[in-house]
Amino acid sequence: MSGTTMVFLIVLISVGGGILSEMYKRRLEYKKLDSQSQKERDQLHAELNALKSRVAILEQIVTDEGYQVKKDINSL
Template structure:
């Protein structure tokens, strides 16, 4: 191998390893962002699930009130 070839190879290896290192850093940053977004999504999902559960309970209570026979009697009395 000539000296020029060795210098070119050394430069290529140095530049290549720098590029690979930068790509790895970008990959880690992306992975961290995705992880943060997933955690936020899980928190939002938990909040929405709690709200849906609460609303279901409210609807069940309202259904029980409306379907109760005394409620319909009160409605008829109020109409008179």
């Protein structure tokens, strides 16, 4: 094996190893961000369900006949 070939292989292996190392680091970072975003999605889903429940209760109160009668009396 000539010296030029050996230098070429060393450079190729070094650059390839650096690229693989960088790809692995980015993959780990992506997994970390994905798990954080999953937690955030779960929290937002829980908050959305709570708000839907509150809106349903408010709709029930507003459509109640007693509320309408009270509103009519107060407007007099």
